[in-house]
Amino acid sequence: xxxxxASIAEAVAGIPDGATVMIGGFGGSGAPVELIHALVDRFVAxxxxxxxxxxxNNAGNGRVGIAALIDHGMVRKMVCSFPRxxxxxxxxxxxxxxEIELELVPQGTLAERIRAGGAGIPAFYTPTSFGxxxxxxxxxxxxxxxxxxxxxxxxxxxxxxxAEIGDPHGNLAxxxxxxxxxxxxxxxxxxTVVQVTRLVPLxxxxxxxxxxxxxxxxxxxxxxxxxxxxxxxxxGTHYA
Amino acid sequence: MNIKLSNAQIAWRAAQDIADGAYVxxxxxxxxxxxxxQPAGRAAVFHTENGVLGFGxxxxxxxxxxxxxxxxxxxxxxxxxxxFFHHADSFAMVRGxxxxxxxxxxxxxxETGDLANWSTGPKGVPAVGGAMDLVHGxxxxxxxxDHLTKDGKPKLVQRCTMPLTGVxxxxxxxxxxxxxxxxxxxxxxxxxxxAISLVALQSMTGAQLHQDGVIADLLVPDL
Numbered sequence: 001x002x003x004x005x006a007s008i009a010e011a012v013a014g015i016p017d018g019a020t021v022m023i024g025g026f027g028g029s030g031a032p033v034e035l036i037h038a039l040v041d042r043f044v045a046x047x048x049x050x051x052x053x054x055x056x057n058n059a060g061n062g063r064v065g066i067a068a069l070i071d072h073g074m075v076r077k078m079v080c081s082f083p084r085x086x087x088x089x090x091x092x093x094x095x096x097x098x099e100i101e102l103e104l105v106p107q108g109t110l111a112e113r114i115r116a117g118g119a120g121i122p123a124f125y126t127p128t129s130f131g132x133x134x135x136x137x138x139x140x141x142x143x144x145x146x147x148x149x150x151x152x153x154x155x156x157x158x159x160x161x162x163a164e165i166g167d168p169h170g171n172l173a174x175x176x177x178x179x180x181x182x183x184x185x186x187x188x189x190x191x192t193v194v195q196v197t198r199l200v201p202l203x204x205x206x207x208x209x210x211x212x213x214x215x216x217x218x219x220x221x222x223x224x225x226x227x228x229x230x231x232x233x234x235x236g237t238h239y240a
Numbered sequence: 241m242n243i244k245l246s247n248a249q250i251a252w253r254a255a256q257d258i259a260d261g262a263y264v265x266x267x268x269x270x271x272x273x274x275x276x277x278q279p280a281g282r283a284a285v286f287h288t289e290n291g292v293l294g295f296g297x298x299x300x301x302x303x304x305x306x307x308x309x310x311x312x313x314x315x316x317x318x319x320x321x322x323x324f325f326h327h328a329d330s331f332a333m334v335r336g337x338x339x340x341x342x343x344x345x346x347x348x349x350x351e352t353g354d355l356a357n358w359s360t361g362p363k364g365v366p367a368v369g370g371a372m373d374l375v376h377g378x379x380x381x382x383x384x385x386d387h388l389t390k391d392g393k394p395k396l397v398q399r400c401t402m403p404l405t406g407v408x409x410x411x412x413x414x415x416x417x418x419x420x421x422x423x424x425x426x427x428x429x430x431x432x433x434x435a436i437s438l439v440a441l442q443s444m445t446g447a448q449l450h451q452d453g454v455i456a457d458l459l460v461p462d463l
Binding site for chain 2: 026027028029030057081082083084085086088091092095096102104105106107108109110111112114115126127128129130131132133134174175176177178179180181182183184211228229230231
């Protein structure tokens, strides 16, 4: 078994128009910038993929990463908890013009819906959002005297995530707080594509240090000097 | 009457109630100041939604590591004993009753404990983040807040008129004038600035302030 892919372009080549793509990261921490930009490159060259539904905590920052996907008109819908950032122009302009759809999900509900999608749990009850406008239309049930809102699983056609270390089986370990949504998205997507900063041989990660077991991963590609989204935003980088 | 506490002083007062070893989540912005005022000899463990327990102050400028941030996307540092975890575990800590205290900002707090702190209405781009999760599960959900809005309206009200974050979730409010508990669907006044009369305080509050025993003086150092 070898899940290594030779190039970043090849790693994102199969993503079709209309796909739901889960993208790891919380702000710049864990954002798989190289995979996202490879998707932009493909779109610029071929006009595809477009009409994407993107799942991420945020909706892009500055003119790079997810914001570049939005700028290029590749995104039909965002599923996120917090579509604001230090420079939210890309999403804000399209949203206020009615050119992009938003499904706003409380952050913990977003995480749990993704986890449920990966764990084969079609729905669950959470106290979060009970009595608020974000619970509108959702079934409510009482357990032990408290009210809970039913939420449904969230699954992706693809997940694009970043890990610090990966091996050819797709076993992964992350760097600091960069793991955030990545282990959940790896579970919840039909095809999980990972950019790793360091690709190591089998046995190169201690089994006890593996955070995401390779069973959840389909493709691993090395990007040994990844860009940090926050640094790109601060430098005013525009990925066109 | 112009006498009121500064945000730093409100944060200081809230910090006095946090026990040694408590697991605490501080909301983005003003509530983050609470961490600065932990009493000597007490150390809380701070949680941030994006997957860190046991973080410390911001690093010096130029030494940021953008893989190590808090929920406000600000660079942080780690204290000995820190840990990392993914988002589902992070919110299990929140909803699962494992946090001792969550301290949040607010637009309005109702006497029922309802909280409005995420949306001012339908204009613009809505964003909720972790606010609706954080109000469920922590043993104490406290709010730090100016007693009045900028145009002089009470923030403590009978019923919230702004979009709700959570229903019946707030247990204590630290304002620029008073400390108020929420018990049985009522505001119970615990402390007030000595320079403000009960009548004046009530006139600046949108619901009845109840008394249950002694009302202590709200005494805070100059900061």
